[in-house]
Amino acid sequence: MNEKDTICAIATPPGIGALAIVRASGEKAIEICDKIYDYQGKRLAKQPANTIHYGFITNNSKLIDEVLVSIFRAPNSYTGENSVEISCHGSIYIQQEILKALIRNGARQALPGEFTLRAFMNGKMDLSQAEAVADLIASSSEASHNVAINQMRGGFSSELKNLRNKLLHFVSLVELELDFSEEDVEFANRNELKNLIQEVKNVIDMLSVSFEYGNVIKNGIPVAIIGKPNVGKSTLLNSLIKEEKAIVSEIAGTTRDAIEDVIVIEGISFRFIDTAGLRDTDDVIESLGIKVTHEKISKAKIVLWLADAGNCLAEINQGINEIKAILGKKQRLFVLINKIDKYEEAEIDLKYGKINFKGLDKKDRVILISAKKHFQLDRLHDELVNAILPEKQDDVIITNIRHYEALQLASKALERALSGIDKNLPGDLLAQDIRETMHYIGEISGEITTDEILGNIFKNFCIGK
Amino acid sequence: MNEKDTICAIATPPGIGALAIVRASGEKAIEICDKIYDYQGKRLAKQPANTIHYGFITNNSKLIDEVLVSIFRAPNSYTGENSVEISCHGSIYIQQEILKALIRNGARQALPGEFTLRAFMNGKMDLSQAEAVADLIASSSEASHNVAINQMRGGFSSELKNLRNKLLHFVSLVELELDFSEEDVEFANRNELKNLIQEVKNVIDMLSVSFEYGNVIKNGIPVAIIGKPNVGKSTLLNSLIKEEKAIVSEIAGTTRDAIEDVIVIEGISFRFIDTAGLRDTDDVIESLGIKVTHEKISKAKIVLWLADAGNCLAEINQGINEIKAILGKKQRLFVLINKIDKYEEAEIDLKYGKINFKGLDKKDRVILISAKKHFQLDRLHDELVNAILPEKQDDVIITNIRHYEALQLASKALERALSGIDKNLPGDLLAQDIRETMHYIGEISGEITTDEILGNIFKNFCIGK
Numbered sequence: 001m002n003e004k005d006t007i008c009a010i011a012t013p014p015g016i017g018a019l020a021i022v023r024a025s026g027e028k029a030i031e032i033c034d035k036i037y038d039y040q041g042k043r044l045a046k047q048p049a050n051t052i053h054y055g056f057i058t059n060n061s062k063l064i065d066e067v068l069v070s071i072f073r074a075p076n077s078y079t080g081e082n083s084v085e086i087s088c089h090g091s092i093y094i095q096q097e098i099l100k101a102l103i104r105n106g107a108r109q110a111l112p113g114e115f116t117l118r119a120f121m122n123g124k125m126d127l128s129q130a131e132a133v134a135d136l137i138a139s140s141s142e143a144s145h146n147v148a149i150n151q152m153r154g155g156f157s158s159e160l161k162n163l164r165n166k167l168l169h170f171v172s173l174v175e176l177e178l179d180f181s182e183e184d185v186e187f188a189n190r191n192e193l194k195n196l197i198q199e200v201k202n203v204i205d206m207l208s209v210s211f212e213y214g215n216v217i218k219n220g221i222p223v224a225i226i227g228k229p230n231v232g233k234s235t236l237l238n239s240l241i242k243e244e245k246a247i248v249s250e251i252a253g254t255t256r257d258a259i260e261d262v263i264v265i266e267g268i269s270f271r272f273i274d275t276a277g278l279r280d281t282d283d284v285i286e287s288l289g290i291k292v293t294h295e296k297i298s299k300a301k302i303v304l305w306l307a308d309a310g311n312c313l314a315e316i317n318q319g320i321n322e323i324k325a326i327l328g329k330k331q332r333l334f335v336l337i338n339k340i341d342k343y344e345e346a347e348i349d350l351k352y353g354k355i356n357f358k359g360l361d362k363k364d365r366v367i368l369i370s371a372k373k374h375f376q377l378d379r380l381h382d383e384l385v386n387a388i389l390p391e392k393q394d395d396v397i398i399t400n401i402r403h404y405e406a407l408q409l410a411s412k413a414l415e416r417a418l419s420g421i422d423k424n425l426p427g428d429l430l431a432q433d434i435r436e437t438m439h440y441i442g443e444i445s446g447e448i449t450t451d452e453i454l455g456n457i458f459k460n461f462c463i464g465k
Numbered sequence: 466m467n468e469k470d471t472i473c474a475i476a477t478p479p480g481i482g483a484l485a486i487v488r489a490s491g492e493k494a495i496e497i498c499d500k501i502y503d504y505q506g507k508r509l510a511k512q513p514a515n516t517i518h519y520g521f522i523t524n525n526s527k528l529i530d531e532v533l534v535s536i537f538r539a540p541n542s543y544t545g546e547n548s549v550e551i552s553c554h555g556s557i558y559i560q561q562e563i564l565k566a567l568i569r570n571g572a573r574q575a576l577p578g579e580f581t582l583r584a585f586m587n588g589k590m591d592l593s594q595a596e597a598v599a600d601l602i603a604s605s606s607e608a609s610h611n612v613a614i615n616q617m618r619g620g621f622s623s624e625l626k627n628l629r630n631k632l633l634h635f636v637s638l639v640e641l642e643l644d645f646s647e648e649d650v651e652f653a654n655r656n657e658l659k660n661l662i663q664e665v666k667n668v669i670d671m672l673s674v675s676f677e678y679g680n681v682i683k684n685g686i687p688v689a690i691i692g693k694p695n696v697g698k699s700t701l702l703n704s705l706i707k708e709e710k711a712i713v714s715e716i717a718g719t720t721r722d723a724i725e726d727v728i729v730i731e732g733i734s735f736r737f738i739d740t741a742g743l744r745d746t747d748d749v750i751e752s753l754g755i756k757v758t759h760e761k762i763s764k765a766k767i768v769l770w771l772a773d774a775g776n777c778l779a780e781i782n783q784g785i786n787e788i789k790a791i792l793g794k795k796q797r798l799f800v801l802i803n804k805i806d807k808y809e810e811a812e813i814d815l816k817y818g819k820i821n822f823k824g825l826d827k828k829d830r831v832i833l834i835s836a837k838k839h840f841q842l843d844r845l846h847d848e849l850v851n852a853i854l855p856e857k858q859d860d861v862i863i864t865n866i867r868h869y870e871a872l873q874l875a876s877k878a879l880e881r882a883l884s885g886i887d888k889n890l891p892g893d894l895l896a897q898d899i900r901e902t903m904h905y906i907g908e909i910s911g912e913i914t915t916d917e918i919l920g921n922i923f924k925n926f927c928i929g930k
Contacts (some may be wrong), residue, residue, distance in 0.1 A: 001821070013482030013555055016602060017851030018580070020477060022482055052515040054536050063614060066602075070517055070535065087486070088548070090478055091602045093610045115483070136530075137481060137556045145558050147526060322783030465555075 003121060006032055007110035008097050008102040011464035017090035017374050022098045023464065025109050025115055030071060033084040035105040036098075037069060044084070049073035057086065059101035063093045079115050080122030087453075101134050113461025117454065120446060127446025127457070128157045131400055135218065135442040147397050154206060156396040157445045163200045164441045170196060171434040173176025181427075194421050196465065200437070201414040207398050210409045213388075214399035218437045220262055221388055224296040226323075227306030236306065236371035237261065237272060242378075252376045256334040266385050276361035294326060300386055304331045309340045309368070321360050332387050333364040336380070341370040364385070375395050402457070410440035466492070468586065471497055472575035473567040475560050476929035482555035487563045488929065489572050490548040495536060499548040501566040502534060511757075514538035515517070522551065522883050524566035530559045544580050545587030573608065578926025581759030582919065587909060590840055592922070595623045596865055599926050607732025608682045612862050621672060621861045622910045628665045629906045634660060637900040639892045646921025657897075659886050665902070666725050666879040672863050673872045678853075681766065681862035685727055685734035686853055689761040689789075694746050697803040701771065701836035702726065702737060704844075731850050759791060767797045767852055772803045798829040801845070806835040828852070867922070868909050875905035 012019070024033060034044045047053060049066025051071055059066045065088045072083040078458030088094050103109060111117075113134070120130045123235055139145040151157075152333035225233045237286035240263055261272045273296050295302055307316050320335060327333060335357065357366055365383050369376040398404055417433035442448035477484070489498060499509045504520030512518060516536055522529045530553045534709025539549040553559050566704060568574060576582075578599070585595045604610040616622075638653035690698050705728055708876035738761050762768055770788055772781050792798060800822065822831055830848050834841040834862045863869055882898035905912035 009483075011482060011484040011555075013480035015478035015480060017478030018474075018476040018602065018927055019486055019488075023484075050517040051494075052517060052537075063618075065614065066617070068535075070533075074519075085484075085552070089601050090476075091596070091604050091610065093605050093607070094601070133554070136554050136559070137483065140558050142558070145556065145562075149530065152531070153528075308802065309765050321677070370674040440897065462481070462483055 003118065004246045005120075007114050008107040009098060009115070009464035010108040011085070011309055012090070012100060012270045015090075016092060019087055020090040020095045022088065022095060022102070023083065024086075024102055025077070025079040025081045025110075025118060026107070027074075027082060027446040028106060029082045030073075032102060032105045032107050033069060036101040037067075044071055047071055049076060056086065056096050057099050057101060059104065059136035065089055067098075071215050075122065075124075077122070079118040080124045085110045085205075089360060100453060107152060107186050110463060111299065111458070112463050113458030113465060114463075116234060116465055117208040117458045125152075126157050126161075127157070127449060127453075128400070128403065128444050130446070131152075131402075131457055133465065135399060135433050137462065137465065139218075140262075141217075141220075141264045141269040144269065144399075146267075146398055147214055147217055150397070151399070156398070158348070160441050161201065161445060161447075164438055164445075164447075165205060166196055167200060167434055167438050167441075170227065171431050171438070174431045174434070175426045177427045178431070188427075190204060190421055197414050197421070197434075201411060201418070204407050204411050204414070204441075207396060208404060211398040211401075211404040213405075214397035215401070215404075216388065217255070217268065217397070218399040221302065221384075222273050222300045223270050223304060223384070224300035225304045225306065226296060227338075228308075231306040231308050232371045233306055236304070236336070236369075238336065239371050239374055239377060240272075265381050268385060268388055270302075297323070297326055297331075300331060302334060302384065303327065304334045305406065306336045306338050306371075309337050309343050316400050317358050320357055333360065334380070334383065335360070335366045336363070336371075337366065338369045338371050340368045341373045341375060385450070402453075406440040406443045410437045413440065468583065471572040472574040472583075472591055473564060473686065474575040474580070474581050474929035475564060477555070481557060485553055485555040485560045487551045487553065487567070488548065488580070489551075489567055490544040490546045490575075491540070491572070492539075492547060492584060493571065494547045494549050495538075497570045497572050498565060499553070500570040501563075505904045509534060509536055512536055514541060517593050522563055522566060523853060524562050526542070527782040529562045529566065530554055540587065540589075541591070543807075544583040545589045545890070546583060553556070554617065561705060572698045572863075573929060576923070577928050578923030578930055579928075581926060582923045583917075584855050590617075591626075591920075593620070593623050593865070593868065593909050594618075595911070596922055600864060601926065602930065604683075605727075605728045606682075609734065609864075611732075612682055612864055613681060621863070624861070625906050626910060628668060629903055629912075631661055632665060632899055632903050632906075633878060636896050636903070638883075639896045639899070641702065642892045643896070647825070653821065653892075655886055656903065659883065662879050662882050662886070662899075666876060667877050669879070669906075672861060673869060673876065676863040676866075676869040676872075677859060678739070679862035680866070680869075682862065683864040684735065686735040686767065686849075687738050687765045688735050688849070689738045689765035690769045690770060690771065691758050691761060692803075693773075694772050694894065696771040697836045698771055701803065701834075704836050704839055704842060705737075714750075730846050733850060733853055735767075735849060741858070746823075762791060762796075763786070765796060767799060767849065769799045769801055771801045771803050772838075774802050774808050781857040785822055788868075789824050798825065799845070799848065800825070800829070801836075802831065802833045803836050805833045806838045806840060867918075871908045875902045876901040895924065 004019055004027065006024055006028045008022065008024040008029075011021045011023045026032075030045050032271075036057050036059065037053075038058055039053065040053065042053065043051060049072055053069045053071070055067060055069060057067050068087040070085040070087070070359050072078075073083075074081050077083040078390070088098055099109070116125075116130050119125050120127055125133075129152050130331050132148050132155070135148035136145065139148045142156060144147050170188050174193075176187050177185055212299070225237060227233050241261060260274070263270050263272065303323065305319065307319060308432070316335070319345055358443055360366070365387075367376055367380055367383065369380060398407065413433045413436040417430055417437070420430050420433060439448050443453065469492065471489055471493045473487065473494075495510050501522050501524065502518075502520050504518065507518065507520065509518060514537055518534045518536070520532060520534060526829055533552040535550040535551075535552070537543075538765050539546045541613055542548040551563055553563055559772055564574070571831050581590075581598050582594050584590050585592055588599075594617050597613050597620070600613035601610065601617055604613045635653050639658075641652050665886075675707040690702060706726060722917050726741070727736050728737065734877045745804045769790065770784065772784060781802070782801070785798070788798060825831070832841055832845055832848065834845060836842070848873060865873065878898045878901040882895055882902070885895050905914055908918065
C-alpha cells in the first residue's frame, strides 16, 4: 500500500442512476484530473478549494461525459489530501470510462476502505471513528444509525483517550520511582492510583456491558417463530410484515429467497430467523422437524411460540415446559395464544385470563392474539421493543467485537493492577499492567496499531470509501 | 405538475455505497436546505454559487449525517433553477432520512425525469437532448454511449432547427403571396423552394435510414445460436462469454436467469437470444423443438447455425436450405462448422475448404471453428462486427422511435409539397404541407410540444434525473 499514490474509485452505489461520483485522492489528484478535464482551457489546479466546475471528461481525446468536478485541497478534505469528485451521468459505461481515464493518467484503483484509511493516517479521525464509517454506511435502522453516527462523531473514543492520558501520567510517576528505587520514594500516591484504576475499570466494564446491546442493535435482534403446524406461524409473519412497511431485506435489494425477514419496529431491526418456509407457504405445507426448531431457538434472542386458543391448558403448559427446558437464561419467551377470534371471549377468559401458566419467568410474556385479524399485534410490537429497551445504555455503546475484546483484556490488566496495589507489589510490575491497559485502549482508537489490525479493519469496507 | 415547487430525489443508484447524493431544485431549494443544514450558524443562502460546504443534516433536530452540500444558482444549474446537492454517506437509511427532512421542510418528491423536464422547460436543452440524457444513462456499450452523448451535445437538432428556419422563411413568402392573391405575384421562387424542400427531405430521409442502425446500436444486435443437440451451442456461448469480459447482463446486476446474454464486441452489444437453456447446461440436456428455433430465428438479426465438422456435406446443405427458407432478407446467416479440432485438417479441407455451400447469399458467412479450443473465434468476432458496420452512418444517428415517426411524417408532407410544386398547386396548399413538415420537425426538438408528448417522454426517466 503506497500512501503517495493518487487513488480513485467509483464512490456511489453500483448500478445505474441519474448521477454517479468518481472520486480521486492524493497529492496529484487535481493535476491528474486536469489531464482528462476540458473546459475552455480552464485549469482545475488553479481553482480555489471547495468549488465546483462544469466541463467535459475525455479519455484518449474521446468525449466521455459532461460533468461537474468538485475540488478539495489538503488538509480540508475527507482524506486530508488533495481530492476531486467527478459527478457524472450514472451510466455504468461512463463511470468505468472515467475511472479508466484517471488510471491511464497516473491514478490507481483504490483498495477497499483506502480513502478512510488515509483519513485515519492523516489524523482526520481515529480508528474507532473510521470503523464507525463502515457501520454507518451499513446501518439500515434508526437505532443502528444512531449508534454508528455517535461513534463516528467521537463517541467513546475521546473519553477513552482522556482516561488513557491519566493512566499515562500515573504510570510515568510509577516508572520514575524505579529510577530512584534505592531511595524508596513514592511519587505516585497509591490510593489515588487505585481510585483512578477503579474509575477506568468502571468505564471500561460499562462499555463492555453495552456490547451485547450494541451488537444486537447493529445486527438486529434475532427472533424465532415456532409452533406446531397449522397454528398460524406464516399468518403471523405475513401480518407483521404487512403492518411494518419497512422490510429491510427488501430495501437492501436482497432477494425474496432470503432466509431471514427483517422488520423494523420503532427503529430497531428484528430479524426473523429462517422464515424461508414461512413467508409464502401455508402452515400445512411446513412441517419442520424438532431439530430445525431447536436450531431456530438456539439462535434467537426472543422466541415467539404460537399456540392455538383452542388447545387445552395442559397442552400449552407442556409446550412451555419443553421450550423453557432448552432456552438459555438470556433468551425471552413470548407465548402467543393465537386465533382468539375463533373462540368466545368468555371461554378464553375462562381458559387463560385468570390462569398463570406454569414455568414462565418474569420477563416472559403471554399475549392473546389473532394473527389473521391483526388483533393485539400492536401489543406484540410494544413487547418486542420493551424486551430490548431495558438493556439500552445511555449514550456510549460498543458494537465492534474488536473493541469488545480489547476492553476485556484492558479490564483484566486493570484487575491485576488493582490486586497488585493491594498486595503492595513492586512498581515495575504495576507499571507493566498499566502499560498493558494503555496498549489495549490505544488499540481501540488506533494510537497503537499494526498493519495487520489495519488490514483486517479496512478489508471489509466497500471500495470508494 | 407544479413548476414552482421545489422538488427533491435521491440521484445516485439505489442501494448502499460510500457516497450518495440527494438533490433538490426549485426557487426555494437553498432556503429549504438551510432549514435542515447546520454548521456553526452558517447560512447556505448567503454562500456563493458553485461552492461546497461541510456541515450536518438534521431531521427534527436529530442528527442524520455529516455531509457536503453543493450550491447552484439559477440559471447556472442543470435545471436552470436554484439547486442543492447533498453528498451524504451512502446508507439507505441516511438517504431516506435526508429526503424526508427536505420534504418535511417544503420540498416534494420529484417525478421521474422531472429535473430534466425542468431543464427543458427552462431552455437548458431541447427535447431531443433531454431524451438523450435518458439514453446516455442507460447506455452500456461504447457505441450506444457515442450515439447518446452526440445527441445530448446537440447532434442533429441544430441541423433540423436550421432547416426548419429556412422552411419558415419560404412558407412566410408563400403565405405573403396569398395576401396579394389577386395580383398573381410570386414572392417565393418555386425552383428555389423545390431545391430547399429536396434538401430538407434528403436530410430527413438520411436520418430515417439511420434509425435502423441507431436502434440496433441502442438496444443491441439480436443474435440467435441454433443447431442440433450436441453440436456445441452451449460451448460456443460459454467460449464467447469467456473471451469478452464485459458481459452487460452481469454488469447491470441482472440475474443469471436472464434469458439473454449480452456480449460487447468492439463497443457494440450483441444480445444472444433465449440463452437460458444454453448457459450452464450440456448440449445433451437441451432439446429445443422446431417451434422454439423458429421463434429464435424470427427475432434475430444474425443467426449462428452450428453444424458438426463430422457431418456430411448433404446434411449441411439441407440444413442451410431449411434455415434460409424462413430467414428474412435483412437477416444474416453464419454457418459455423464446429469441432474442427476433432478432424484431420486435410479431411476438412477436402470436405469444405474448396466447396461452396449451396443457397448462401453474398452477405452470409461460413466459418470453420472449434468452440471448445477457441479456434477462429476471433474471426467470428470480426464478422459479427462487420455484419453491422456497413450500415453505420457517419455522425447523425436516430435512435428514438418518436423521432423516427416524426421524420417519416415530415418526409411524406415534403413529398406532397414537391409534387404540389410540380403540379403548380396554389400557394395555400403548398403552405399547408410545409407548415405540417415544420410541425413534425418542431416536435422532435420540442419547439412544438404537448403535455401528452412530455408525459410520455419523461415517465420513462429514472427518478432523480
